[in-house]
Amino acid sequence: MITPRITSSWAPRLAAIAAIALLMGCSGIPDSGKVVKVDQEPSDAQSATRFSPVGPTAGATPREIVRGFLEAMLAFPVSTGTAASFLTADAAKDWRPTDKTSIYSSIDVGGSTTVTGGRQLSVAIDHLASLDGLGRYRNIDATESVDLGLVKVKGEWRISTPPEGNWVSQRYFNDYFRPFETFYFDPSGSRLAAVPVYLVAGEGMPTELVRSLLRGPQGSLQGQARTYLPKDTTLRSTVTQDSDGLVEIQLRDSLATLTKQQQERASAQLVWTMRQVPGITGVRILAASSELNPLGQGDQSLDAWSEFAPRSGRGTYYALRNNRVVKLSGSDAKALGGNWGKDAQGATHVSVDPADKQIAAIVGAGKRAVVSRLSATSAQGEQVITGTNFAPPVWDVRNDLWLVDQASGVSRLRVVSKGDPREVDMGGLDAFDVSAMSLSPDGARFAAIASTDGGPASVYTGPILHNVKGEVTGLGRIEAAGTTNTSLSFPRTVVWDLTSEVTVVAETGASGPQVYTARIDGSRASGGGADGEPLLPTVNPAGFVTGGSAQSAMYVTDIDGALWFLRPRGSWERVAGQKFSSPVYTG
Numbered sequence: 001m002i003t004p005r006i007t008s009s010w011a012p013r014l015a016a017i018a019a020i021a022l023l024m025g026c027s028g029i030p031d032s033g034k035v036v037k038v039d040q041e042p043s044d045a046q047s048a049t050r051f052s053p054v055g056p057t058a059g060a061t062p063r064e065i066v067r068g069f070l071e072a073m074l075a076f077p078v079s080t081g082t083a084a085s086f087l088t089a090d091a092a093k094d095w096r097p098t099d100k101t102s103i104y105s106s107i108d109v110g111g112s113t114t115v116t117g118g119r120q121l122s123v124a125i126d127h128l129a130s131l132d133g134l135g136r137y138r139n140i141d142a143t144e145s146v147d148l149g150l151v152k153v154k155g156e157w158r159i160s161t162p163p164e165g166n167w168v169s170q171r172y173f174n175d176y177f178r179p180f181e182t183f184y185f186d187p188s189g190s191r192l193a194a195v196p197v198y199l200v201a202g203e204g205m206p207t208e209l210v211r212s213l214l215r216g217p218q219g220s221l222q223g224q225a226r227t228y229l230p231k232d233t234t235l236r237s238t239v240t241q242d243s244d245g246l247v248e249i250q251l252r253d254s255l256a257t258l259t260k261q262q263q264e265r266a267s268a269q270l271v272w273t274m275r276q277v278p279g280i281t282g283v284r285i286l287a288a289s290s291e292l293n294p295l296g297q298g299d300q301s302l303d304a305w306s307e308f309a310p311r312s313g314r315g316t317y318y319a320l321r322n323n324r325v326v327k328l329s330g331s332d333a334k335a336l337g338g339n340w341g342k343d344a345q346g347a348t349h350v351s352v353d354p355a356d357k358q359i360a361a362i363v364g365a366g367k368r369a370v371v372s373r374l375s376a377t378s379a380q381g382e383q384v385i386t387g388t389n390f391a392p393p394v395w396d397v398r399n400d401l402w403l404v405d406q407a408s409g410v411s412r413l414r415v416v417s418k419g420d421p422r423e424v425d426m427g428g429l430d431a432f433d434v435s436a437m438s439l440s441p442d443g444a445r446f447a448a449i450a451s452t453d454g455g456p457a458s459v460y461t462g463p464i465l466h467n468v469k470g471e472v473t474g475l476g477r478i479e480a481a482g483t484t485n486t487s488l489s490f491p492r493t494v495v496w497d498l499t500s501e502v503t504v505v506a507e508t509g510a511s512g513p514q515v516y517t518a519r520i521d522g523s524r525a526s527g528g529g530a531d532g533e534p535l536l537p538t539v540n541p542a543g544f545v546t547g548g549s550a551q552s553a554m555y556v557t558d559i560d561g562a563l564w565f566l567r568p569r570g571s572w573e574r575v576a577g578q579k580f581s582s583p584v585y586t587g
Contacts (some may be wrong), residue, residue, distance in 0.1 A: 049175075051076050056158075062112040062119045062150045065157045069532030070107065073097070076173050078200050088151060101131040102140075103173045118151035118160065124414045128170055129523065130381060134212045135180075136220070137521040147333050155299030176200050180518065181500055182213040183272040184225035184309070185265055190468035191397065192272055193444035194306045195220045196500040196521045206239040206277050209251055214272050221444055221463040228265035230255065231560045236286075239274075246299060247274050247283030253286035263294045268305035275302050278473040295357050310499050311354060312443035313398060317555060317586025319353050319543075319563065320344055322579045325359070328555060331565050331575050338375045345370060349392040349582045353399045356586055360401050362395040369393060371404050371416065381437040383422055385414070392582065393433055397443035398470060405435050411450075414471050425474030429527075439464070440498045441548050441587075445520065446475060447494045447502045459491050459504050461520045481518045488516060488525065493544045495585070497552075503527075505536075505556065513541050515554065534571045537564060545583040557585040 053072040065086055072083035084092040106126045112119040124167055127140040149161035180193040180202045184539045195217055199208045212232050218223035236252040249270060249384045259359060270281050270364035282299040285292040293300055317328035325340040326333040328506060335341040340359060344350065348362035352374055369390055371383040394402045401416040412435040414421035415573035426432070432450040435457060439446055446464055451457040459477050463476035481488060481502055488506035497503040505518045508528060516527035528536035546554045554566040555575075563580035 028030055030537070034181055041083050049076070053082050055082050056156065058156065060157060062121055063109060064156045065150060065159060066109050066121050066123065066148055069162070070109070070167060073167050074169065076172075076176055076200075077202055079154050080166070086159055087162055089152055091158075091160050091162050092485060095162045097166035097194075099133050102163075102165060102167045103129045103131070103170055104167060105170045107167070109167075112150070112207065115149070118149060119157070121148050121150065122146070123148060124397055125167070126368030128387055129173075130165075130509070131198055131398060133193075134182075134215055134218065135199050135208075136195070137198055137523045139522045164202075172197075176202075177498070178205070179523070180205075180209055180276050181270050181273070182209070182217075184217050184220075184227050185222060185269070186442075186470065187226060187466050189226070189261075189265060190303075190308070192268060192310065193221060193225050193442050194310070194499040196519060198523065200203070204238070206233075206241065206247060206274065207235065209273060209276070210235060210239055211268070220311060222465070224465060224476070226442065227269065228258070228262050229269060230258070241277065241280065245279045246284060247277060247280050247282070248284045248286065249274070249319070251285070251287045251292075254290065255292055256287070256290065260294055263292060263407075264305070265308070267292060267300060268308045271300050271302065271304050272309065276294070276390050301564060310440075311587050315354065315547060315585050316356055317545065317547075317553070317585050318350065318582065319555070319557070319583040320347060320350055320579075320581045321563075321577055323347075325350060327581070328565075329573075330553070330567065331573060333563070333575060333577060333580075336374070337561045338377050339372075340374065340376070341544055345514055349390075349583070351393040351401075351584050352586045353395040353401075354397065354586050355399055358395075358399070358401075360403075362393060364392045366390045366405075369401075371401060378506060383416075384500075385416065392584075394437055394439055396439050396464075396472070396585075397441075400472065402437065402439070404437055406433075413475070417471070424472055425465075427465070428478030429460070432460075437492050438495055438502065440496045440499055442499050444499075445496075447481065447496055447520075448478075449494055457491055459488055459494050459506070460520075461502065475525070479520075479522070481520065481522070488518065492541045495545055497546055503544075503546050503554075505541045511535065513537065515544070515556075534566060537572055539564065539576075543581055544581050545585045547585050550587040557581050 053075050056068055069083055069086035075458050080097045104125045105128045108124040110122045112121045123146045125144055127142050129139050146163050148159055150157045151160045160208045177198045180197050180199055182197055183192045183194055186193050197212055199205055216227050234252045236250040238251050241247045255289055274283050282301055284299045319326055323344045324335050325344050326335050347363050349362040361370045363370055366389045369385040389406045391404040403414045404411055412423055413424050413426055429450055433454050434448050434450045436449040447461045449457050450460055459481040460478040461481055462478040465474045465476055467473050488504050491504050491506040494502055494504045500520050501517050505513055506517055507513055514528040516525050518525040541556050542559045543557040546552050551568040556564045557580045562578040563575040564572050565575050
């Protein structure tokens with residue numbers, strides 16, 4: 001499924017109106033056939049449309065009861081009371097719809113058969129994906145036949161064996177669920193790390209967002225995420241937002257036993273998670289009626305705890321041009337001062353650290369990595385690291401340099417941190433041939449273009465493993481980027497855009513190489529010139545870079561040395577000059 005990076009505000013609203021009109025006009029549960037996803041990014045305006053299904057009618061057949069139950073799970077605002085009225089009392093008591101949400105692309109209710117004690121219906125469901133109790137998305141793409149048992153209660157059929165969790169259609173998910181992030185900490189407690197989730201939009205969203213956060217990361221980031229909110233901490237009441245945008249969170253438990261450092265980090269988790277609430281201006285945290293604010297300055301501002309935050313996205317763009325390092329600003333390119341602005345040593349790739357102080361360059365036909373000060377005026381102080389077929393170098397949030405090259409035909413990763421390089425475990429990328437890598441703004445994940453056994457390259461993401469000192473110890477398990485319906489083929493390059501999104505120059509069809517953005521949970525991909533979005537010119541891309549926000553500029557170099565620039569909400573334009581390569585961003 002391909003949706004535009006820059007979206008229209010009207011098409012999603014019309015799609016939502018059409019979807020609810022369909023629900024109100026008929027059962028809302030198709031007998032057969034696929035439900036087609038609306039290829040638009042959802043808008044919060046869609047959430048205003050309501051659907052209130054009716055309960056069971058007298059004399060309803062088993063098939064009508066099942067269809068009514070499936071339709072009732074599509075209620076908006078979310079309510080499970082009507083759906084539960086289709087169940088027996090014991091089944092309603094045991095049914096846990098919030099534990100799991102299954103998203104289906106189509107569903108077919110079969111006829112009933114007589115069994116001991118009642119009836120049984122088989123429901124054929126094409127699962128697209130699922131959400132766990134925290135709202136974490138997982139692709140499934142599998143067909144399943146589920147048997148639902150029915151018995152008579154006071155002469156009326158009721159479901160005695162309901163399905164696991166809640167079932168919603170793909171259209172319902174597109175219309176009403178929104179992507180968010182809950183924030184935890186890395187093992188060292190020095191940086192916030194984001195975990196992507198989906199929650200239903202609407203008035204109850206802030207409450208559900210806090211509840212998801214309080215339940216903890218539960219295995220996200222392969223055990224690399226930690227929380228400073230005590231276990232079993234719960235909300236005392238719903239999260240409220242006043243007319244000035246101040247959000248108030250009332251926790252049932254006191255946090256007075258936490259140290260000041262722990263209170264700071266618990267506050268940071270709540271503030272940075274709540275920053276996503278529309279219209280928010282600040283956060284007030286009450287823990288057992290006592291206000292939690294380690295800063296001691298009243299309500300907590302949205303700018304609080306920025307020292308723990310992911311990279312800001314306010315970095316600098318650089319590139320190579322005619323064997324010189326240049327700084328890019330819009331469609332202008334200016335050579336640096338110092339050695340690198342005069343002679344880049346024939347570098348094929350360069351990368352500048354987030355502090356704009358150090359540069360790493362791959363020289364000597366990919367056999368050497370040279371590291372020095374960006375402003376160096378001589379070769380004095382340069383560090384040279386040898387290898388074979390170096391991939392483009394990257395810097396992490398600690399200003400440590402990552403170098404991937406080939407050792408005995410297998411990719412290896414070395415991390416340089418104020419000294420000699422040390423090799424770290426490749427984890428899920430072991431035995432892969434890695435041609436490019438990018439690191440997330442929060443330092444929690446990596447993305448890589450890799451192939452194995454001589455096959456085509458794909459984009460993979462996974463967690464970065466750290467020790468309690470914050471040092472990298474290895475890479476975790478990997479997952480292929482893209483979605484059930486979208487394969488990002490022949491990827492040229494990958495960069496991390498937002499904390500839960502990567503941007504890739506790849507192909508999905510006949511349009512040739514285009515820029516796509518994919519959520520790392522596999523829920524959606526966007527781009528490719530859909531809905532009038534500017535298409536990348538017909539070029540053979542060799543390099544790509546974008547900044548750390550959804551409104552950042554983009555640069556693409558082609559194999560002929562041309563540089564193309566896309567400003568936010570603009571169109572692609574060519575930058576004057578030739579022989580550009582290796583565009584990079586320091587944010």
